[in-house]
Amino acid sequence: MEKKKRGIIPRKIKGFRDIDAVQNQLRWHIVSKASEVYRKYGFEHWDTPVLEYADNLGKYLPESGTVAGGVYSFPNPELEPVLAEDGKELRDEHDKVIMEHHFLAMRYDHTAPLARMYSEKIWNDVQKNIVHSGNAPLLRRYQFGPVFRFEQKLDPGRFREFWQLDFDTVGSEDVSADAEAIMILSDAMKAIGLKPGSFIVKVNNRKLLSGLLQHLGLNSPADEQNILRIIDKADKIGMQGVSEELGKGRKDDSGAFIDGLHLPDDLVRKIMDFFISFTEPQSRSGVLRSLTEKGIDTPLFTGGLTELERIDSILQNSGFDDSKVRFDPTLVRGMAYYTGPIFEVESLDFYRDRKGRKRQVGSICGGGRYDGLVENLTGIKVPAVGASIGVDRLAELLTLTRQAPPPPQGPVVIIVFDDELMPEYQKIAAQLRAAGIATEIYYGQKRGLKKQFQYADRKNAPYALMIGSNELEKGVATVKDLWLGKQQTDIKDKDEWRKKVQQEVPLDELVDFFTRKMS
């Protein structure tokens, strides 16, 4: 057997994508429409690097609580001093600065880098006790771009590089900022083009969940995390499955046994009663009433309830009624860094998958309050609330439910009939471009007419311009309406078809013609 040699094969890394003009337009449609809404609420556009020190990003992946193995991380090629807690260089017993290649990581979201940036800005003033928890400055910024996660098991439709579009308010404990975040998500979805009634914002408060568990005597954070993790699976395993996992455990579909938390039966029943009482959607005032009637009086629970009441009144004042925003006490939203109100936009639209089955995309974006993130880096608590739109996920939803804007309009394509006429083509192109009309001369290697028209179609060109020496003598161009041409599939007669989709336009009227047609 002959030995084969190692090759260099052109290919993308698994889980990474090239984005073509059509996908890109959709991506930027989402980014620009949502950004406009963010700005309308006073958020500024900031940006942070793609790479950060790994220890600065911490271990707070919103979905899983950890980033174990889930991040692209590698040692900095630069050798740098190790720093002590006061920011000064660490030295060994011989007073020599200790050097190492610090670990770097590609950002896995926009929240951890925001916490780093904000912390870096206030760091010196925190050391001098000028800035403390109660006076930490206000920052409202939005940011978008790619984030990176090394997911070992890559489910269909999941990627290792994808775009997020975040907005955050750091330095405000005011629940008004939470209410606004909810309004912004709702407004952004509308601006992007989702039809009213095709989506709903669901809101809960983590303090209610913690307060309930506290009320039931479950005070340890580990208990809370475990219980919430199981409740978060209700969509997948059903209420019965949740109940079993809180208790003795259950057999999954494959027959494997999943051990439970072994909570006493009456505790499980009390937890389940609470959640089951909210599985049917109610009005916001209805939910508030039900919560009040539970008679739970731990400070966390009553505090969380008061916040929801304030959010309700702000939403009401600003015109966001039950058809736009619902309260859902069963919403958990991962287990990581949230400390107060949490919210999520759910798509209610159906689409048909490849096998014709009716499906829903479900959650398309969300966020919440996280008052502990800056504390990890500075030692002082700084209240913060924000949300993130999964741009690529939303793009997929728009495509699946046929709500995406039409693909971008290509340029007018000048067909190269005769290489000798290139200078004339270039003169015409310059005139059209000067008038703001996108124009391309076909410069491909193979210049058969079929190839050129295929190219124009691929680019979604609205018109092709044909000029041979005959036309040039007459001072005209033949303009072919490519979009119309695609629709006229029922005309069998070639002459008739040509008459319908082609016309002669005097060269000196081309600018007017296209200005009129393409505006």
Next chain:
Amino acid sequence: MEKKKRGIIPRKIKGFRDIDAVQNQLRWHIVSKASEVYRKYGFEHWDTPVLEYADNLGKYLPESGTVAGGVYSFPNPELEPVLAEDGKELRDEHDKVIMEHHFLAMRYDHTAPLARMYSEKIWNDVQKNIVHSGNAPLLRRYQFGPVFRFEQKLDPGRFREFWQLDFDTVGSEDVSADAEAIMILSDAMKAIGLKPGSFIVKVNNRKLLSGLLQHLGLNSPADEQNILRIIDKADKIGMQGVSEELGKGRKDDSGAFIDGLHLPDDLVRKIMDFFISFTEPQSRSGVLRSLTEKGIDTPLFTGGLTELERIDSILQNSGFDDSKVRFDPTLVRGMAYYTGPIFEVESLDFYRDRKGRKRQVGSICGGGRYDGLVENLTGIKVPAVGASIGVDRLAELLTLTRQAPPPPQGPVVIIVFDDELMPEYQKIAAQLRAAGIATEIYYGQKRGLKKQFQYADRKNAPYALMIGSNELEKGVATVKDLWLGKQQTDIKDKDEWRKKVQQEVPLDELVDFFTRKMS
């Protein structure tokens, strides 16, 4: 001495930056204005991943010819099969698939990933001999975003993450595409706001340089690379220095000796004569005449000259005269992958540095023809030409020469006088936003008036809205014109100043008022 503990200090990696709202606006001003020009010439917006297989990116850093150590690279956490030259898995002697963690690299430009994407698209058809050098398909795309280079010595103003904005035509050997690239760069600079006459596009052809050396009997690519590398330093070391480095060598400013190429004296003189004859700027036709009169008849030289002549006539036809585009046979533009016409935009504007010295930024963008890049990945030659704008460098130029657009306008800021009135503030904010007026209520923790106005100023807010319970009773708001307020520094009398910059506006006229003022 007490042992210090290792800390987690919030900080950026050296060479990386946070981008605030003002810098971001400038960045996006450049990207959107130039992209508009690219689209007008028929280029589509595509994107590729930030991460690629390292072997796919190759070793073609345009500036240095290699990426030795200059790239952020690390092993893929995923274990994958090693592929043979035919794309199939390599197996060991026991017929087991050979696995490894392939090296990944962060993109260092947008050209290498473009070559990978294009090559991946045609790969299968190349294997089947359907696609070959003469019929490789046409692709015209633009792309922008961050690129990453680990520069060990980081000069001031240089960064390890920076933005580039590229456009390329792959699959065209037509020199018209090169002429267009030149026009596009010129149009883009104008669209970005550079004043006519404040920049010039310089054009040369690598075939002229190679043809000249061939004519002088210097045929080896290594000789050519070495000679071009030295000529490229003319700006720094002067013509005398170039001459010495081509010959026996020279002492640099520090007194160190730099060994020369040891070319014979008459060869050095002939090379120098050629370059010196073009140090004074001439008209394009003048340069073409001088080049013709050199009487150099190697095919490369005459071919390069013919291409420049065609480029000249296309530029002339399209209205790009000597004031916009110059021919400069001394232009070398790095040594890497260029094979034909090369071009560069030079800023002619002066600015004053911190010490008051007059300075120029120099080259701000450029490009050229590279017919060999796709060949490295597919084995077939595919002609290509493109250019790249250094977005951050251009942003710096606009700032230094005071040509940057004014900073982004902030929102109307509603000052929180009285927490009790928050619902009223929120109603007003909702009304203003519904009318398209960006509005922010101050949600910071410390609500002293001074803090709030400082915040509004920091965000470049045009107006502040003040509503206390008195105002509310009267149904009015006090509107303070913050931009006007900043200008009125000469008014000492507080009442007079207030009268000038503040006015009462009825609440139900606020939308009209701001719509009129801010449009």
